[in-house]
Amino acid sequence: MAAIDDLINQIPDVSLRERIKQEANRLQKNKKFGLVYEEHLPECTLLYGVKIKAGSKVALKSKRINKIFRVEKVEGHNAICNQSGTNATKKIPLEQLISIAEFGDPIYPYLKKIDSVSTAPKSNPWHELIEADNYHALQLLTYVYRGKVDCIYIDPPYNTGAKDWKYNNDYVDANDSFRHSKWLSFMEKRLKLAKKLLNSNDSILIVTIDEKEYIHLGLLLEEVFPEARIQMISSMTNKKGSTRVGSFSRRDEYIYFVFLGEASIARSNDDMLNFENKKISSKTIWNSLLRRGADGSSRRENPNLFYPFYVSKGTGKILKIGESLSLNESRNKVVAPDGCRLAWPIRSDGSEGRWQISVDTAKQMLKEGTIKSGRYNKKTNSYAINYLKRGQLNDLKKGILVKTGIDNNGAGIFEYTNQALVNAEPGTIWVKESHDASVYGSTLLKSILPDRKFPFPKSLYAVLDTLRFAVGNKKDATVLDFFAGSGTTLHALNLLNAEDNGHRQCILVTNNEVSINEANSLKKKGIFPGQEKWEKYGIARYITWPRIKCTVLGVDTKNKKLTGNYGTHTTIYKQDTVDTLISKKTGKILKKKFYVKEEKDDYPLISNIKLSDGFKTNVVYFKLGFLDKTFVALGTQFLKLLPVLWMKAGSIGECPSIANDTALPNYMILPKNKFAILLNERNYHEFINKISDDSNIETVFIVTNSDDAYREMISNLEKKETYQLYKDYLDNFRINIRG
Missing domain, CATH: 3.40.50.150 (Vaccinia Virus protein VP39)
Incomplete structure (x- = not known):
């Protein structure tokens, strides 16, 4: 920018010079550092089932969406359309058009159930497959699972x-x-x-x-x-x-x-x-207390972590822990009593290093048996010191690692309760x-x-x-x-x-x-x-x-039982037999080798599960559709929104439904699904009496246009999750969501 500033300063016209300076400064502030790429043209989504009307954005069904039209009006079976960016109008048959949404357009999604499979109806929550463009599905999911x-x-x-x-x-x-x-x-x-x-x-x-x-x-x-x-x-x-x-x-x-x-x-x-799979040795529980590596591992960088351990020559038991030495104090001034050796944090090259924990922490761990001496090193005339890291100490608190005894030197003997939980540090x-x-x-x-x-x-x-x-x-x-x-x-x-x-x-x-x-x-x-x-x-x-x-x-698409077990793979591991044959045509000796196949068990916890067993679970298949916000606000789209409310309440139990030709109830109480909905405010007191003390109801939806009425109605529902319909839904999607 310095060269550009110099050139700008050479412009004789003061007004022009200042204007160019301002633009150059603006460009400099907008510069992106890191990943730089072109923001692409908006994506489009086909809105199947959305009625085409004046103001709709549409595209031709039979072509790639590279031309977007806006409908000026509908005349019978035709739409009078204006192509984006032009003033020209065109009459197009409605059957050739489809409604679309560009990236950033507000959309109001709902879910239509296509199918389901259930082999464990009492198991919760249900899995969900949503057929949709994933951008609009993600918009819906931010309402449900944010x-x-x-x-x-x-x-x-x-x-x-x-x-x-x-x-x-x-x-x-x-x-x-x-x-x-x-x-x-x-x-x-x-x-x-x-x-x-x-x-x-x-x-x-x-x-x-x-x-x-x-x-x-x-x-x-x-x-x-x-x-x-x-x-x-x-x-x-x-x-x-x-x-x-x-x-x-x-x-x-x-x-x-x-x-x-x-x-x-x-x-x-x-x-x-x-x-x-390989089992982890219990030896991997203990870790060296000496800080290794180049960075931060010397005594000079962390003098407070340079202190001695007093270790018995005969048993290798840690007798006590000394205090830290300042940088100007030599370790030679500390003398070990008879029958004892001093263990210092000395690195392999003979230089002075440091331990990984403070003196006070080491003393506490000695009392708890979570620190001990290790192998004697003739080169340093000292013992290695081993300890349990924070991860092992957390496992000890959780019961994943258990103390099964105390060794002769007072240190704990530890074992993992489940080998599958041992950290192999992948x-x-x-x-x-x-x-x-x-x-x-x-x-x-x-x-x-x-x-x-x-x-x-x-x-x-x-x-x-x-x-x-x-x-x-x-x-x-x-x-x-x-x-x-x-x-x-x-x-x-x-x-x-x-x-x-x-x-x-x-x-x-x-x-x-x-x-x-x-x-x-x-x-x-x-x-x-x-x-x-x-x-x-x-x-x-x-x-x-x-x-x-x-x-x-547990079947294929032809309804035949699947074969084999999960968690295994088959591999040829040895030649078993060889048959010698003589060709009738040439008389040459032919040898046919036979191999034995072995099932290797990579996942022992699932290797007894046959593919034909299937799974005890439940899955529902939805297709995402789009609603007119006007009809949502009027409350005429409740039937289509019910699956969305079911998801927001936790996807518990089979998704409830109401037949299209059935009159809407004043309220719905669904204990198996853990939620309830008040559709008619006039029935509030009857509704509240039935759900306020019902522990099965965890989520409550209340349909009302009045914010004040909503706040008053939920005042008795402090222990339950509450939402105002259809305001909560419309507000979520009215915002122009651009990520």
Whole structure:
């Protein structure tokens, strides 16, 4: 900027010079540091079922949405439309048009039940599949789950340019000078909404990606979640590799973990580098008290942590702990009594280091038996000192680690009550045979959906392991996946619940797009989006929901029982026999080898679960639609909003419904669903008498246009969650939500 300022100062016209200075300063202040890309043109969503009227935004059904029209008026079966940015009008048949919403337009969503499967009606909460554009689904979910989600796991499009699968994976626009702009703009909008859903005090966002966008995604995550701790995992997904001509074969993908608040990974006995579970030795409980490494490990940097331990020569028992020495005091002035050695924090190169805890803490731990002497070192003429870290002390308080006795020197003997809870400190590189997407993704999915194709599904066990780290210690967690694909996330979460008797809830969101080839074929037949013959081939109805339903019931799409057990994989491990044969044609000796296959048990807690067992769980399938806000305000859309209220109340019990031809009641009390609704204010006293002391009712919705009346009516409901309809709903969506 200095050179530009110098040039500006050379402009003789004072007025012009000042104007240019002001503009230059403005541009400098608006400069973005970090990730820079073009904000992309607004996205559009097709609003099926929304009536076209004057003022509606519409597009042609049969074409890509690159032309947006605004309806000036409707004349019979035609709409008089004005194309955005022009004054020209055009008459278009209504049957050729569809209502649309651009990014940022207020929308008023509702949920229409499509199907459900229930094998444990008393189990709560219910899982949910929502068929929708995920941006508008996220807007709805901010009304229902704001700040309540424990984990979001997403596998977004990788921007490879592919157009032959059920998500358009091409996010490069011809108008973008930076090929990643459209994809980044697409992701940013969704990540900003996702942030509103996550519990800011304790939650984890997980995003998988490949080499096309991992750098840009990392920068975007840093920008959207500046307060978070972020780590990236490299996970092997294909041991054979995906060929890149002239380049390295790709065998892995990347997984970003974004930790919010106090979130941390759950404990595991798996270091993610081996193919079999290994038990953790009890020796790993104890840790060296000597601070290692270069930074902050010298006596000079932390003189208060330089003090001696008095250790018995005969038994190795710590007899007492001395006081810290100042920097100008030599350790040689401290003399050990007969039969005793001094243990100082001396590093391997002979220099003076420091301990990791204070004198007072060490003395307290000595009383508790959580610090002890270790191996004698002839080089330093001293004993190593070992202690329990904060993590082990927390485990001791929780009962995960238990004190089973005291050794001869007074130190505690500790054991973990469950080896599955021992921290094996998994690293950032995962290499597991069960994560092979070709076998435990594609092949597994083919066995469930034998008559359908879906390319590149995730390995079930890769997702299971990822979720276990995120919510393994939260049995009532809420998990969201808004790029649901084939539904692997719910499948994996059902397995995790089966493994530890958890009650985690999963919310899946996917659109109902069809592949490019299918779309072209259907359009040639005069079949377009929104029509039943089109919709049945979309990803939600053709892949995601069938997988969910089949895995819950333990059958494939042909209603045949699934075979095999979860948590195992088959591998050839040895040659068993060889048969010698003689060819009848050539007379040559032929040898036929036979191999024995072995079932390896990678997940012992679920390896006794047969795929044919299915799962004891409940799932409901909704399609997201859009309402006219005027009719919502008038209260005529209650039937359509009931599933949204059910979700807001916790998705407990089967979603209630009322027949379209049934008159609305004055109020609804739904103890099995844990909520109640007052629809007619005149029945308030009768309503309040029935619910005020009912512990089964946890959420109350009150329909009233008066804020004062609402405040008065909830004055007796302090212990219950209350909402004012339809104000609460309309206010949430009236705001122009841009993330």
